[in-house]
Amino acid sequence: MRDGVLLATDVYEPGSTPSPAVLVRLPYDKNSRYVFFERVAERFTARGYVLVVQDVRGKFRSQGATLGWTGEVDDGYDTIEWITRQPWSDGIVGMFGDSYYGFTQWSAVVAQHPALRAIVPRVTCTGNGPGIAAYDPGSGRPQPLWLEGADYLAHHWVDRDTYDFEPDLTKRPLIAAYEKAFAALGKRSTGFDLVVGGITLPPYNGPHPYDARPVPVLHCVGWFDNLGIAHMRDYAELARRPGWAAVQYLIADAVDHENYLLENAPAAHGTDHMTDDAALERMLDAYTGPALDFFDVFLRGIAGPESLPRVRFKVGHAQWRTSTAWPPPEAAETELWLAAADRAAGPVPGGRLAEHPPAEEQSASWRYDPDNLVPSATPNTFMLLRDHPDERPTADRDDVLVFTGPAAVSGKPLDLAGPVQVLLHVESTAPTFDIFVRLLDLAPDGSMRLIVRGSRQADAPGPVEIDLGHTGYRLRPGHRLALLIAGSDFPNHLPNSGSYEDPWRTTAPKASLQTLRAWAAHPSRLRLTVLPQAG
Structure with missing residues (x-):
C-alpha cells in the first residue's frame, strides 16, 4: 500500500x-x-x-x-x-x-x-457499521442499537485474529460482560468502543x-x-x-x-x-x-x-421471475388496517388485519419489562434460515400484540413483491421506547415464521413509520399474515433503558407501558406490495 x-x-x-x-x-x-x-x-x-x-x-x-x-x-x-x-x-x-x-x-x-x-x-x-449506528443512515431516524452487530465487532475486530467468547448478557450493566472479556484477552476492540461511545467515523x-x-x-x-x-x-x-x-x-x-x-x-x-x-x-x-x-x-x-434481465427475483415458496424494474410494474400497493385491538394482547389469532380502518376508537397496550424481555427468534440472525424458528411462542406472549389476516383463499395464493411498511400510532409512559415489528406467515398447523421485520426507537407520542424492507414471498393457500408488535428483541438488540440513561451502563432500566391507537382518526396500518393473482 x-x-x-x-x-x-x-x-x-x-x-x-x-x-x-x-x-x-x-x-x-x-x-x-x-x-x-x-x-x-x-x-x-x-x-x-x-x-x-x-x-x-x-x-x-x-x-x-x-x-x-x-x-x-x-x-x-x-x-x-x-x-x-x-x-x-x-x-x-x-x-x-x-x-x-x-x-x-x-x-x-x-x-x-x-x-x-x-x-x-x-x-x-x-x-x-451497517445496522449498528444509533440512527438509521437512510432516514436519520433513531433506531434500537443492533447488539448482535456490536457483539460482532467485539469478537472480530480486536486484532488480526477472531476470538470466541460468550458474554454473560444477564448481568447489569450490560457493558460489564464485554469489559470482563476484554480484560481476559488483555486487549479490546476499538470498533466496539466507538459504538458504545456513540461515535461514528x-x-x-x-x-x-x-x-x-x-x-x-x-x-x-x-x-x-x-x-x-x-x-x-x-x-x-x-x-x-x-x-x-x-x-x-x-x-x-x-x-x-x-x-x-x-x-x-x-x-x-x-x-x-x-x-x-x-x-x-x-x-x-x-x-x-x-x-x-x-x-x-x-x-x-x-x-x-x-x-x-434487469431484475430477477425469487418469490419464496414459488419460483424465479424476471422484471424490467423493481418493484415489478404490475405490482400494486394494498393496505390492511389494524382492528379488533382489544383482542391483540391475547394469544393468536389476536386482533385483525382488516380491509378498512375501525370506525370507532380502539386501543391496545403492551408492557416493556426489562426483567422479562421478549426473546429474539434466534441469537444469530445471520443464519436465520439455518434453523428457521417457529415464532408462535413469542406471538402468544401477553406483552406482545398480534394481528392476523384472513387465510389466503384456496387456489389463490397471495404473492408479495416489493416494499412492506407499517404506520403505528403509539404513545408510552417512558420518554424513549423501542418498537419491534415482524410480519409472519401463520401456517394452518399454527406455526409462525418470519417474512420481514423492522424496528424504530421513538421519543414522543404520535405516528411512527417503520420500514420492514422488501420481499418476494408467496402466502400459500390456507396460510395467513400475522403482524407482531413488541417492545424488545433480546439479545439481537440492546434493551432500552426506558429513560435518558445510557442503555449500556444502566443498572436499573425502567419498565413502561405502550399504547397503540387504531381507528379512522389515528389509523394504524400495514402496507404491502402484491402481484396480481394468477387466473
Whole structure:
C-alpha cells in the first residue's frame, strides 16, 4: 500500500494469457473454509478470470491497524493499481463478495480507479457499521442499537485474529460482560468502543458511492438477510440517479446472510453447506453463477447487456421471475388496517388485519419489562434460515400484540413483491421506547415464521413509520399474515433503558407501558406490495 503496509494476497490464474481480474477484499481469513475461496476460484478460473483474494488491513495475514470500515478506499485503489501492473492482468478489474467484502467494493467505487469496470456486492450495504449506528443512515431516524452487530465487532475486530467468547448478557450493566472479556484477552476492540461511545467515523475519504463515477452493479440481495433493508435502500437510491440507473441490476433470492435457502429451511444433513461438502458445492454454483454471467458482459464483453434481465427475483415458496424494474410494474400497493385491538394482547389469532380502518376508537397496550424481555427468534440472525424458528411462542406472549389476516383463499395464493411498511400510532409512559415489528406467515398447523421485520426507537407520542424492507414471498393457500408488535428483541438488540440513561451502563432500566391507537382518526396500518393473482 502507499504507506508501506503489506496486505496478504492470493492470486488464482486461469492460464498464461493476460486476463480480466476479479478482486475480493475481506476480513474473514482468505484461506478459511468459511469463505471457501479455493473452491470459488475453480469456478472463476474456469471462465477465464484471474481471482485475487486479499485479507484487508489489520486482519489475519495482513499488516496494519485493525479498525473496520476505515481505510478501504485507499487500499482498494492501491490494490487495483497493483493488479493492473501484473503480467497476468489485461488491465480490467471487477469486484465480488458478501457483507464486509461488499463494503470494500463500494469503497473501491469511491476511489474511482479507471480499471474498475463492474462490481457484484452481495448481502451488504454502503453504510458504516451497517445496522449498528444509533440512527438509521437512510432516514436519520433513531433506531434500537443492533447488539448482535456490536457483539460482532467485539469478537472480530480486536486484532488480526477472531476470538470466541460468550458474554454473560444477564448481568447489569450490560457493558460489564464485554469489559470482563476484554480484560481476559488483555486487549479490546476499538470498533466496539466507538459504538458504545456513540461515535461514528466517516467510512469514505472521498465522495459517497452514490456520488462517484457510475460502474455496472449487480446487487445480490437476500430476502431474509439482516442487512436487506439497507441493501435495498442502496439499490432503490441508485436506480433513481441519472448515470447509475442505466447500469443497475438486481438479483434477489429467498436466502439469508449466510446463503441458507428458504426451500431448504431448516437446514438438515445434506443441505447444510457449513458442514457438508456436497451441499457446499451445490451452493457455490448458485453463489457464483450470476456474478460470472455479469462479468462476461461487463469485463470480457462476450455477451451484450441485453442478455441480462434487469431484475430477477425469487418469490419464496414459488419460483424465479424476471422484471424490467423493481418493484415489478404490475405490482400494486394494498393496505390492511389494524382492528379488533382489544383482542391483540391475547394469544393468536389476536386482533385483525382488516380491509378498512375501525370506525370507532380502539386501543391496545403492551408492557416493556426489562426483567422479562421478549426473546429474539434466534441469537444469530445471520443464519436465520439455518434453523428457521417457529415464532408462535413469542406471538402468544401477553406483552406482545398480534394481528392476523384472513387465510389466503384456496387456489389463490397471495404473492408479495416489493416494499412492506407499517404506520403505528403509539404513545408510552417512558420518554424513549423501542418498537419491534415482524410480519409472519401463520401456517394452518399454527406455526409462525418470519417474512420481514423492522424496528424504530421513538421519543414522543404520535405516528411512527417503520420500514420492514422488501420481499418476494408467496402466502400459500390456507396460510395467513400475522403482524407482531413488541417492545424488545433480546439479545439481537440492546434493551432500552426506558429513560435518558445510557442503555449500556444502566443498572436499573425502567419498565413502561405502550399504547397503540387504531381507528379512522389515528389509523394504524400495514402496507404491502402484491402481484396480481394468477387466473
